[in-house]
Amino acid sequence: MCPHSEEPAAWHDASLDFSKDMSYSDYLALDQLLAAQHPLSPEHNEMLFIIQHQTSELWMKLMLHELRAARDHIGQSLLGPSFKMLARVSRIMDQLVQAWTVLATMTPPEYTAMRPYLGKSSGFQSYQYREIEFILGNKNAAMLSPHAHHPERLAHVQKALETPSLYEGAIQLLARKGLAISAERLNRDPTKGTEYDPSVEAAWLQVYRDPTHYWDLYELGEKLVDLEDSFRQWRFRHVTTVERIIGFKRGTGGTDGVSYLRKMLDVVLFPELWRLRTNL
Numbered sequence: 001m002c003p004h005s006e007e008p009a010a011w012h013d014a015s016l017d018f019s020k021d022m023s024y025s026d027y028l029a030l031d032q033l034l035a036a037q038h039p040l041s042p043e044h045n046e047m048l049f050i051i052q053h054q055t056s057e058l059w060m061k062l063m064l065h066e067l068r069a070a071r072d073h074i075g076q077s078l079l080g081p082s083f084k085m086l087a088r089v090s091r092i093m094d095q096l097v098q099a100w101t102v103l104a105t106m107t108p109p110e111y112t113a114m115r116p117y118l119g120k121s122s123g124f125q126s127y128q129y130r131e132i133e134f135i136l137g138n139k140n141a142a143m144l145s146p147h148a149h150h151p152e153r154l155a156h157v158q159k160a161l162e163t164p165s166l167y168e169g170a171i172q173l174l175a176r177k178g179l180a181i182s183a184e185r186l187n188r189d190p191t192k193g194t195e196y197d198p199s200v201e202a203a204w205l206q207v208y209r210d211p212t213h214y215w216d217l218y219e220l221g222e223k224l225v226d227l228e229d230s231f232r233q234w235r236f237r238h239v240t241t242v243e244r245i246i247g248f249k250r251g252t253g254g255t256d257g258v259s260y261l262r263k264m265l266d267v268v269l270f271p272e273l274w275r276l277r278t279n280l
C-alpha cells in the first residue's frame with residue numbers, strides 16, 4: 001500500500017514472479033553480455049576502455065544490419081525503406097561521435113598505465129569497422145590480413161570485400177534510371193575501392209540540377225552525404241582523442257598512430273557526390 005493513502009502502490013500490478021516467464025535479463029542475455037568485460041590490468045579506468053569499445057561494436061553491428069538491408073533495397077530500387085535505414089545509420093554514427101566525450105575523460109597517465117596490457121591489439125583489427133568501410137566502398141584487400149588466423153572473422157571481411165558496395169548499388173541504380181554511366185564503371189571489379197569517375201559525377205549533376213524530376217535519386221544522394229558527413233566527424237573525433245591521450249606515439253597496431261589516422265581523414269567515400277558541389 002502507498003504509505004500515506006489507502007491506494008495500492010503504483011507498481012502493485014507489476015509482474016514479479018519470473019520463475020516460469022522470460023524476463024528483461026533473459027530476453028537481452030544480460031548474464032552473458034555483462035560477464036563479457038575482462039580487464040587485464042589492475043587499473044580502474046580499463047573498464048571505461050572496454051565498455052567504450054564493446055558499446056561501439058554493438059552500434060557497429062546495428063549499422064551493418066541496416067547498411068546491408070539498405071544496399072539490398074537499393075538493389076531492388078525500393079528507395080523509401082533505404083532512406084529510413086540510411087537515416088538510422090547516420091544517427092547511430094552521431095551516437096558514436098558523441099561517445100568520444102566519455103573516452104576523453106581518460107587522461108594520458110590513466111591510459112599509459114593500462115596501455116602495456118593491450119599488446120599489439122588495436123581498433124585497426126576491428127572486423128566490423130572494416131566491414132563498414134568496405135560496404136561503403138573504402139575497400140583494401142590488405143585489411144584482411146589481421147583476420148587470416150580466424151576463419152569466422154576472415155569470412156565476414158572477405159564477403160564484405162567481394163560484395164558490391166552500397167555506393168556501387170547507388171551507381172547501378174543511376175544507370176537503371178537512365179543516367180549515362182560508363183560501361184567501364186558499371187563493370188568494375190567489386191573488390192576494388194571506389195575511385196572517382198567523371199560519368200558518375202555527370203549523372204549526379206544531372207540529378208542535382210533537376211531535383212523535381214529525380215527526387216528519389218536526389219534524396220538518396222543527400223542521405224549518402226549525411227552518412228559520410230557523420231563518418232568524417234567520427235574520424236576527426238577519433239584522431240583528436242588519440243592525440244589527447246597518446247600524442248604522437250606509434251600505435252599498438254603498428255601504424256604511425258596520429259599520423260596514420262590523420263591520413264584517414266582524407267578518405268572520401270562518395271567522391272562524385274562531394275565533387276559535384278563545386279561544379280553545380
Ligand code: HEM
Nearest residue numbers: 052056122123124126129242245251252253254255257264
Ligand atoms: C584511448 C583511446 C584510443 C586510442 C589511443 C586509439 C588509438 C588508435 C591508433 C593509434 C590507431 C591506429 C592503428 C594503430 O596503430 O593502433 C587506431 C585505429 C583505430 N581505432 Fe582507435 N584508439 C582509441 C579508441 C578507439 C575507440 C573507442 C574505437 C571505437 C571502436 C577505436 C576504433 C579504431 C578503429 C576502427 C581503428 C582503425 C582506423 C582505420 O584503420 O582507419 N579506437 N586507434
Ligand SMILES: N[C@@H](CC(=O)c1ccccc1NC=O)C(=O)O
Nearest residue numbers: 118121122123124250251252253
Ligand atoms: N591503438 C591504440 C590501442 C587501442 O586503441 C586499442 C587497443 C585494444 C582495443 C581497442 C583499442 N582501440 C582502438 O584502437 C594505441 O596505440 O594505444
